[in-house]
Amino acid sequence: xxxxxxxxxxxxxxxxxxxxRNFREVEGAxxxxxxxxxxxxxxxxxxxxxxxxxxxxxxxVGQGCAxxxxxxxxxxxxxxxxxxxQAEELFELVHKLVMExxxxxxxxxxGKLAVLSGVNEFPSRVKCASLAWHALRAALEGKASSVSTE
Amino acid sequence: xxGIPLDVARIRADFPILHQEVRGxxxxxLDSAATTQKPQAVIDALVRYYTHDNANVHRGVHALSxxxxxxxxxxxxxxxxxxxxxxxxxIIFVRGCTEAVNLVAQTFGRSKVGAGDEVLITAxxxxxxxxxxxxxxxxxxxxxKVVPVDERGDLRMEHLDALLTERTRLLAVTHVSNALxxxxxxxxxxxxxxxxGVPVLVDGAQALQHFRVDVQELDCDFYAFxxxxxxxxxxxxxxxxxxxxxxxxxxxxxxxxxxxxxxxEKTVYNRLPYRLEAGTPDISGAVGLAAALDYVxxxxxxxxxxxxxxxxxxxxxxxxxxxxxxxxxxxRERSGVLSFVMEDVHAHDVGTILDRDGVAxxxxxxxxxxxxxxxxxxxxxxxxxxxxxxxxxIDALVRxLHKVREVFA
Numbered sequence: 001x002x003x004x005x006x007x008x009x010x011x012x013x014x015x016x017x018x019x020x021r022n023f024r025e026v027e028g029a030x031x032x033x034x035x036x037x038x039x040x041x042x043x044x045x046x047x048x049x050x051x052x053x054x055x056x057x058x059x060x061v062g063q064g065c066a067x068x069x070x071x072x073x074x075x076x077x078x079x080x081x082x083x084x085x086q087a088e089e090l091f092e093l094v095h096k097l098v099m100e101x102x103x104x105x106x107x108x109x110x111g112k113l114a115v116l117s118g119v120n121e122f123p124s125r126v127k128c129a130s131l132a133w134h135a136l137r138a139a140l141e142g143k144a145s146s147v148s149t150e
Numbered sequence: 151x152x153g154i155p156l157d158v159a160r161i162r163a164d165f166p167i168l169h170q171e172v173r174g175x176x177x178x179x180l181d182s183a184a185t186t187q188k189p190q191a192v193i194d195a196l197v198r199y200y201t202h203d204n205a206n207v208h209r210g211v212h213a214l215s216x217x218x219x220x221x222x223x224x225x226x227x228x229x230x231x232x233x234x235x236x237x238x239x240x241i242i243f244v245r246g247c248t249e250a251v252n253l254v255a256q257t258f259g260r261s262k263v264g265a266g267d268e269v270l271i272t273a274x275x276x277x278x279x280x281x282x283x284x285x286x287x288x289x290x291x292x293x294x295k296v297v298p299v300d301e302r303g304d305l306r307m308e309h310l311d312a313l314l315t316e317r318t319r320l321l322a323v324t325h326v327s328n329a330l331x332x333x334x335x336x337x338x339x340x341x342x343x344x345x346x347g348v349p350v351l352v353d354g355a356q357a358l359q360h361f362r363v364d365v366q367e368l369d370c371d372f373y374a375f376x377x378x379x380x381x382x383x384x385x386x387x388x389x390x391x392x393x394x395x396x397x398x399x400x401x402x403x404x405x406x407x408x409x410x411x412x413x414x415e416k417t418v419y420n421r422l423p424y425r426l427e428a429g430t431p432d433i434s435g436a437v438g439l440a441a442a443l444d445y446v447x448x449x450x451x452x453x454x455x456x457x458x459x460x461x462x463x464x465x466x467x468x469x470x471x472x473x474x475x476x477x478x479x480x481x482r483e484r485s486g487v488l489s490f491v492m493e494d495v496h497a498h499d500v501g502t503i504l505d506r507d508g509v510a511x512x513x514x515x516x517x518x519x520x521x522x523x524x525x526x527x528x529x530x531x532x533x534x535x536x537x538x539x540x541x542x543x544i545d546a547l548v549r550x551l552h553k554v555r556e557v558f559a
Binding site: 001002004005008009014018039040041042043063064065066067122124125128 | 173494495496497498499502503506513514515519522528529553556557558
């Protein structure tokens with residue numbers, strides 16, 4: 001396998017893609033948003049339970065490729081117990097990571113999410129990696145309508 | 151069938167784009183249902199036209215305009231001959247298949263479809279042959295009805311007669327499914343529709359590059375296709391219409407050659423085909439399309455069709471040998487497309503890994519979301535073939551799929 005493919009499909013990505021964490025609707029969710037990628041038809045729904053300004057629980061359901069499922073799975077792990085502002089900061093960081101690569105980014109703040117760094121070598125897959133994050137942001141903003149990667 | 155096998159090596163030599171490395175590997179182009187590559191003859195025709203003949207058509211009195219007009223109208227005659235239309239005025243140049251369908255929806259539709267009427271399509275249509283009819287039905291207060299597809303990928307013809315009612319104003323059907331490769335029994339469909347007085351539009355975008363199409367033999371009222379899917383340039387397409395039907399259509403877009411005289415009070419519209427071609431047309435596109443049709447005829451559509459069948463069979467067998475691969479279509483007659491899913495691996499991931507080996511396929515819903523929903527999948531991998539493809543291309547695809555399985559093991 002070529003090295004950029006190895007970077008894209010790191011073991012953690014494959015594992016999360018196969019067995020995504022928090023692949024469920026959150027019980028008692030008070031925020032939700034759908035994410036849709038019209039290019040491939042992938043669709044997922046992110047649900048949140050917010051207590052005040054803090055994300056107490058987060059889950060996702062839907063269908064997508066390994067990258068979008070892994071990114072969604074890692075996202076649910078990363079944003080639990082974060083405030084809305086912290087989650088939005090993380091969104092910006094992940095967005096930069098998949099768009100521009102890891103150079104100059106605070107990789108410590110990214111934690112496990114750093115495994116998504118390989119995506120930036122694959123422009124056609126950036127939307128896959130960011131779908132769940134767009135849906136998260138829409139849910140945090142309390143938008144009822146679905147978001148699209150377009 | 152000519153019985154003469156295609157000299158694929160010679161054909162490949164005519165397509166300069168095929169001779170390159172992608173991601174450090176020789177390009178394997180299996181996405182011709184999206185767009186076909188162009189032979190040198192088409193590229194040369196475009197260069198020649200812009201180098202020597204470029205001018206606007208129909209109104210200049212100078213030599214270049216005469217030449218451009220001759221080339222443009224010559225292309226119309228070339229298309230007529232290719233699909234065996236009765237008259238060159240039945241050939242309307244448009245931007246592509248999508249525009250051809252929209253033209254019919256907005257002219258025929260505007261004049262013939264009213265509240266309570268019905269338009270019939272099939273579950274196999276791609277978005278370009280669904281959305282224009284949805285738009286029309288919404289505008290007119292009409293209802294869109296759909297002929298279903300069975301699990302093999304064939305139209306459920308037994309539903310057709312019941313779906314053709316006294317309110318049906320038009321039936322629109324694809325000749326070949328872009329997502330499954332199913333070849334529909336268009337002649338039979340037209341016969342049944344005409345039996346109830348219903349005109350038929352055929353979307354031929356995926357047909358003309360694979361086998362001979364004779365619009366008189368099909369007896370369809372409209373036939374739409376794109377130049378770029380039959381080895382011609384992008385931006386040019388054709389709407390064929392029986393002249394008796396085209397004559398009844400109101401004008402569509404206003405301006406340019408569709409006009410005979412204009413006063414501030416009134417416009418007198420031009421005759422066919424000009425009445426339906428507003429503005430400066432895609433002259434170079436028409437010239438390139440004519441060169442493409444010349445090329446196809448020089449190879450021979452019978453030999454191309456035989457090659458297509460042989461490769462499809464070889465491809466289906468080869469794909470079935472890959473663990474976890476499931477072919478989507480078992481339709482009785484198929485052309486040009488191998489559409490499949492891979493167990494536990496999303497089509498997009500398959501596409502990315504294949505691309506790293508220089509293998510170009512399409513992953514997704516192929517703009518046929520309703521059809522894929524019928525099959526319970528959101529996306530498939532589509533390898534689509536053209537005359538320049540070889541068994542080696544299929545072998546490269548299969549090698550790539552084994553690699554996909556390794557990654558996702």
